[in-house]
Amino acid sequence: MxxxxxxxxxxxxxxxxxxxxxxxxxxxxxxxxxxxxxxxxxxxxxxxxxxxxxxxxxxxxxxxxxxxxxxxxxxxxxxxxxxxxxxxxxxxxxxxxxxxxxxxxxxxxGIGELLARVEMLRKSLAGEGLFDPARKKRLPYLPQCVGLITGRGSAAERDVLSVARDRWPEVQFKVINTAVQGATAVPQILDALRQLDDDPGVDVIIIARGGGSVEDLLPFSEEALQRAVAAARTPVVSAIGHEPDTPILDNVADLRAATPTDAAKRVVPDVLEERALIAEARARAAAALRGWVQRERQGLASIRSRPVMADPTTPLRRRREEVRQAVGMIRRDVTHLLQQEQSQVASLRAQVAALGPSATLARGYAVVQVVPRDGSDPEVVTTISQTPPGSQLRIRVADGSITAAGMSATPAD
Incomplete structure (x- = not known):
């Protein structure tokens, strides 16, 4: 070689x-x-x-x-x-x-060993949070197009399509038939899931099979399928229809349906029920509107029956009379206050006159002041020492003042 x-x-x-x-x-x-x-x-x-x-x-x-x-x-x-x-x-x-x-x-x-592996995988995926309700996506209220992955010509396909179209005839389906058991099931389901998830027109995906033996359902517990469903952007519904041994897909899917028929009912709303709800809502809205109009009419009738609506100037006249009365009261109070103040001023003036020097001078007394030689203000004479001979004096009497000169000063005995 x-x-x-x-x-x-x-x-x-x-x-x-x-x-x-x-x-x-x-x-x-x-x-x-x-x-x-x-x-x-x-x-x-x-x-x-x-x-x-x-x-x-x-x-x-x-x-x-x-x-x-x-x-x-x-x-x-x-x-x-x-x-x-x-x-x-x-x-x-x-x-x-x-x-x-x-x-x-x-x-x-053996089937026992396979089921043990399934349970180990179930615990592992649960530990990763793939079963967490918080990560599950909500189904659309009214899907326009439903993706369906199921076996060709299967009872599951017939049940989903017939029940869904009976409930809402306008709903559209995009069906991809795959193997649902055996070695080719998982690859084909993965490929179908990828196609439907990449289609922007598909609102929800149903993976359906009408039950079967434990061995037949093993593909729906394979790890690759669980991770693909968890990673899908479109909500996925598991409709395997096998109660005793639930495949892991039931835990990972966004919604678990007991049977394919149940999946159709939970994904597609019933047109009759929805129309009944709409009719009921319209009836309630009409009744509420009629009640509101009636209440408003009664309110308008009540307002129109009031006296103020018969003569709108009545409140103005009442307010004008109130203003007139208020002005009269204010004037009366001001006049009374002025009179009180005038009386008080007269009383104070009389007191000042009685206590002041003018009254004393009127009784015959006089105020003698000496005029300093330096020209400063006159000073009231209270002692003879203030008036040496020759001092210029100013004598104030009741009706004026007299200028005189001091001749001599004699002390008191």
Whole structure:
């Protein structure tokens, strides 16, 4: 075998390519692989049997070659759709350029083990919050277009379409038929879900199946489907119709319906009920409007019957009379107050006159003042020392004043 790199001038022959690929593949050694059988080709007179093992969550498969005795002596007959674990070694047949697994052990996966795995996955997804009601999307009140993923010609499809159209004939459906059990179910459902979720005209998606055995419902508990439903932008309704063992899809979907019929009823409103509600609402609105008009009419009639409406100037006249009375009272109070103040002023004036010097002078007394030589203001004479001989005096009497000169001063005895 040549180790030289391939080139346009020195290409490898097919046998050498196959030989190198065989060497690379056989380095993998023995492997345990789990999947679902989709084809079991076995005849008693064959030395070898050929099976196909498909991935349960993706469009991927691998051919299996095993001794016929291994299939014939299996504790339970191997059928298409069985979940199995196989032990084998990757093999590449250089002559044909084909790949397969050379299997020496095939172990069916029991339903108990599968259900245990489902419960472990259920707990794991619940821990991630995929079941949290807060993340679930509300369904539209009146969907214009409903996406439906279900089996071709199934009773679930007929039930959803007939019930929905009986309730609301105008509703539109976009139906995608897929496998709803077996190895191809999950990939096909994932592809249909992706198409409907990408369609802006689809308002809600229903995934429906009319019940079945526990094994038949296993695709609706596969992890890939749960994560796709959780990531979908469009609300998803689970309508699997199997009560004893609920698939995980019921927990992840935005709404769980007990049956496909129940899903149609919960997604599409009943036109008769809605029209009845509209008629009732219109009747209540009309009654309320009529009542309001009647109350307003009664209010207007009451207002028109009041005296003020018969003669609108009556309040003005009343207010004018009130103003006139108020002005008269104000004038009376002001006059009375002025009289009181005038009387008080006269009384104070009389008191001032009685206590002042004018009254004393009128009885014959006089006030003697000396005029200082420096020209300052006159001073009242209260002692003879203020008036030495020659002092200029001013004598004030009741009707005027007299200017005199001091001749002499005689002290009192």
């Amino acid at each position: 040549s180790n030289a790199p391939s080139a346009p001038d020195s290409p490898w022959p097919v046998r050498e390519v196959n030989s190198k690929v065989k060497g690379w593949i056989e380095r993998l050694g023995h492997l345990w692989v789990e999947g679902q059988l989709t084809q079991v080709n076995m005849k008693p007179n064959w030395k070898l049997s050929y099976l196909t093992l498909r991935d349960t969550e993706a469009e991927a498969s691998v051919q299996i070659t095993c001794p016929t005795n291994l299939v014939r002596n299996s504790p339970t007959p191997l059928r298409d759709g069985d979940r199995v674990v196989v032990y084998g070694k990757p093999a590449f047949y250089a002559g044909r350029g084909s790949f397969s697994l050379w299997v020496t052990q095939i172990r069916p996966v």
